[in-house]
Amino acid sequence: MATKAPFAPSPLLRGVEAQIDKIGRLDRLDQAGEKIDQLLRQPLRQPAARNALSGTWFGHRLHPALTQVATGALTSAVLVDLLAPRHPQIARRLIGLGLVAALPTAATGLSDWLDVYGKARRVGLVHAAGNTLALMLFTRSFLHRGQLHKKRGKRGGGRLSALLGVAVLTASGYLGGHLAYAEGVGVDHTAFEPDLEEWTDVAAEEAVPDEGHLVVAANGLELLLYREGGRLRAISDRCSHAGWSLGKGKFENGCVTCPGHGSVFSLEDGQVLAGPAASPQPCFEVRLREGRVEVRS
Numbered sequence: 001m002a003t004k005a006p007f008a009p010s011p012l013l014r015g016v017e018a019q020i021d022k023i024g025r026l027d028r029l030d031q032a033g034e035k036i037d038q039l040l041r042q043p044l045r046q047p048a049a050r051n052a053l054s055g056t057w058f059g060h061r062l063h064p065a066l067t068q069v070a071t072g073a074l075t076s077a078v079l080v081d082l083l084a085p086r087h088p089q090i091a092r093r094l095i096g097l098g099l100v101a102a103l104p105t106a107a108t109g110l111s112d113w114l115d116v117y118g119k120a121r122r123v124g125l126v127h128a129a130g131n132t133l134a135l136m137l138f139t140r141s142f143l144h145r146g147q148l149h150k151k152r153g154k155r156g157g158g159r160l161s162a163l164l165g166v167a168v169l170t171a172s173g174y175l176g177g178h179l180a181y182a183e184g185v186g187v188d189h190t191a192f193e194p195d196l197e198e199w200t201d202v203a204a205e206e207a208v209p210d211e212g213h214l215v216v217a218a219n220g221l222e223l224l225l226y227r228e229g230g231r232l233r234a235i236s237d238r239c240s241h242a243g244w245s246l247g248k249g250k251f252e253n254g255c256v257t258c259p260g261h262g263s264v265f266s267l268e269d270g271q272v273l274a275g276p277a278a279s280p281q282p283c284f285e286v287r288l289r290e291g292r293v294e295v296r297s
């Protein structure tokens, strides 16, 4: 007899995941995606905009943090409608706050979206479309609740729009969660790399070129060894932004520029000097012993 798993996802949720999978394979979305990319790439990929919107200055991706403000305010407005219907002005102010917060939230999300491809890009596009629809519904709700729409009978429309808006926002938020937790968009791609707690032999000293670099594998890690001015340094080779190999990047002035999306990291301590990365590269101690290079976290 088959074992019944009490905590397995319900058929409904499995169906939702199957639909998201279908969205990810809808290559008809690519044409629209390409047009939006062309429109946004120029303004959002200026260095200042990229660093600001990616969260490089914040040390964390900015989009998830701002999302809390926008969705929190909009959802709270609907709760006020349901639980405290005699305070429509509070609900209206919360919607106003959510709409204002939605602007930088959308900008950070679009900035992150520019750096994803394939399935994640298509799901991201539908996520953005859902959020746009939700914001339109909340804008309608906000206007209905305004001074010009105080006549009897109009307020109900504002509440209904907000209720529909929160339903669309929830569905769209589910897609956002899928992007982060299933597609790995916005996560630090070095997060699951193991620590090297003991000194670990990774290469012969002579294998690391003078004024050059070498990528080596050690205990499930890809490490970038770099020698300059006779000094050896080691950081993780996998870019924290989206996992490209830094060993294939450009090396100059003690920094490496990622070939993926142009993040710049210090080879001294792995710090991010330019985005879109927001997390530093893991950095390792290095020592030479009997002609061998050893590293540890």
Ligand code: FES
Pocket (backbone or CB within 6 Å): 115, 239, 240, 241, 242, 243, 244, 258, 259, 260, 261, 262, 263, 275, 276, 277
């Ligand atoms: S993978 Fe995107 S900047 Fe490195």
